[in-house]
Amino acid sequence: MLGGKNNGATQVQPTAPVPAHAIRFTTPVVETPAVFILGRWLWHLLAFVACLPVRFPVAVTGAALLAGSWWALDWVGPAVVCTLATITGLAWRHWHPATFRRWVTLRALALVREIWVYRRHWQPVLVVSGLAESYLERQYLPHIKRVTCTEWADRVRVKLVAGTAPAAFEERTPHLAHGFGAPACRVETAGPLEIVLEFPRHDMLADPLDALPAPATADGVDLAALPMGLCEDGRAWRMRLHGTHVLVAGVTGSGKGSVIWSAVRAMLPAIRAGLVRVWAVDPKRMELSYGRSLFHRYADDGESVVALLEDAVAEMQERAERYAGRVRAHTPSVDDPFDVVVLDEVAFLTAYHPDRDIRRRAESAMATLTSQGRSVGFAVLAALQDPRKEVMNLRNLFPDKIALRLDEASQVDMVLGSDARDRGADAHLIDPDAPGTAFVRVEGSKVPTRVRAAYVSDADIDHMTAGDGSGAPGAPGAGEGGA
Numbered sequence: 001m002l003g004g005k006n007n008g009a010t011q012v013q014p015t016a017p018v019p020a021h022a023i024r025f026t027t028p029v030v031e032t033p034a035v036f037i038l039g040r041w042l043w044h045l046l047a048f049v050a051c052l053p054v055r056f057p058v059a060v061t062g063a064a065l066l067a068g069s070w071w072a073l074d075w076v077g078p079a080v081v082c083t084l085a086t087i088t089g090l091a092w093r094h095w096h097p098a099t100f101r102r103w104v105t106l107r108a109l110a111l112v113r114e115i116w117v118y119r120r121h122w123q124p125v126l127v128v129s130g131l132a133e134s135y136l137e138r139q140y141l142p143h144i145k146r147v148t149c150t151e152w153a154d155r156v157r158v159k160l161v162a163g164t165a166p167a168a169f170e171e172r173t174p175h176l177a178h179g180f181g182a183p184a185c186r187v188e189t190a191g192p193l194e195i196v197l198e199f200p201r202h203d204m205l206a207d208p209l210d211a212l213p214a215p216a217t218a219d220g221v222d223l224a225a226l227p228m229g230l231c232e233d234g235r236a237w238r239m240r241l242h243g244t245h246v247l248v249a250g251v252t253g254s255g256k257g258s259v260i261w262s263a264v265r266a267m268l269p270a271i272r273a274g275l276v277r278v279w280a281v282d283p284k285r286m287e288l289s290y291g292r293s294l295f296h297r298y299a300d301d302g303e304s305v306v307a308l309l310e311d312a313v314a315e316m317q318e319r320a321e322r323y324a325g326r327v328r329a330h331t332p333s334v335d336d337p338f339d340v341v342v343l344d345e346v347a348f349l350t351a352y353h354p355d356r357d358i359r360r361r362a363e364s365a366m367a368t369l370t371s372q373g374r375s376v377g378f379a380v381l382a383a384l385q386d387p388r389k390e391v392m393n394l395r396n397l398f399p400d401k402i403a404l405r406l407d408e409a410s411q412v413d414m415v416l417g418s419d420a421r422d423r424g425a426d427a428h429l430i431d432p433d434a435p436g437t438a439f440v441r442v443e444g445s446k447v448p449t450r451v452r453a454a455y456v457s458d459a460d461i462d463h464m465t466a467g468d469g470s471g472a473p474g475a476p477g478a479g480e481g482g483a
């Protein structure tokens, strides 16, 4: 089993008996006749050649055409084939650049990277990083099955050595990333004994992102998928807010404001239409006070904050009572809007406020909102700098979490869950010069995704409060309508 074709390759021959043993009983070593070894190599060569048309159809067809034309027409044949191929390739690239990139460029790139980067360095990198397995004094290596390239990353499909688990790779992602010269490495389980290692080739999130245009009408606001920024694979980062609560953690200057404001901006037409109400808590008086006119309620000092939270709880409970036995899912309407309680620097309420009673009442209101609010259309979007339990012990009441730049490696798992760092969510290593960059667990994926929130500048907030539809200068007015 261990020595099976797909389970690894023998690297070390059995060694001599250990000198300390006076007598050592071992099975006799029988020399393998050369004909068997040559036969095995020949078999592998034939299998490789037979698989070539399936693995590289374009390259094999090209080579066959060249050979056939040369045989039929001497040198004129390959010259004509090359000219026609070049013209066809250029035309294809011109008229269908996306398919040309997918079928030609990325496949060629995958072949080069498979040979030049991964197969060439596979053995030394895996042995040095401790991923080679030993059994009966032989060494076995996981086996590269296939390398593919996407726009932004290489995906290396690996067959594991029997008896090992993906966790061994998850623990060594930094070794693998450095070993293969990639900025990061992510591990996905692809099936029994199979994993995919994802190595980004370049950072799609290196450049800041301008504020995204807000939807033109309230109909266009999808509260389950608010456009927030970009994922590292170039897809849009969308965040669910309706039916969940979101906790945003990050050190000062990490970009918590851009997450909050991107969410508010994405809901703008629905806020204007009265389908969404934002209850803003702003103890620092720096972040949310700027867009005060957009909010249903605003509070910035201990007493008023607690009053706001307790009013939200009262409204939530009144709604829950009305819905009991009649309505099972909340749909935003002008009578029963979607209520978002935005808490900036939540530690002010849970840990730093000098009045113990304020802390207790605030915490109790937050616990009630987060534990009962989801199904009746109440969501909490809270931001904090320090995710430790002493500062915020309600962490687990937030189903969705966003880890911006954090201070310490241990905080990553506190925010994103116990295996997040093993799966490559190095939030403590985020570049301080790239604020707004974060790790999130997007729906349906166990692997944390790196994202960057769009930056909503003061000028953008001015346009939002002034009533321009998209928040951009000169944009048309907001549309009305139901969500």
Ligand SMILES: Nc1ncnc2c1ncn2[C@@H]1O[C@H](COP(=O)(O)OP(=O)(O)OP(=O)(O)O)[C@@H](O)[C@H]1O
Binding pocket: 208, 209, 250, 251, 252, 253, 254, 255, 256, 257, 258, 287, 385, 434, 435, 436, 437, 452, 453, 454, 455, 456
């Ligand atoms: N998404 C982003 N893209 C580019 N730059 C950003 C982004 N978010 C924030 N910045 C820059 O980083 C600075 C700090 O951002 P922000 O105030 O949002 O951080 P914060 O985490 O809220 O900090 P604090 O906790 O001190 O309020 C901003 O003034 C802005 O210049």
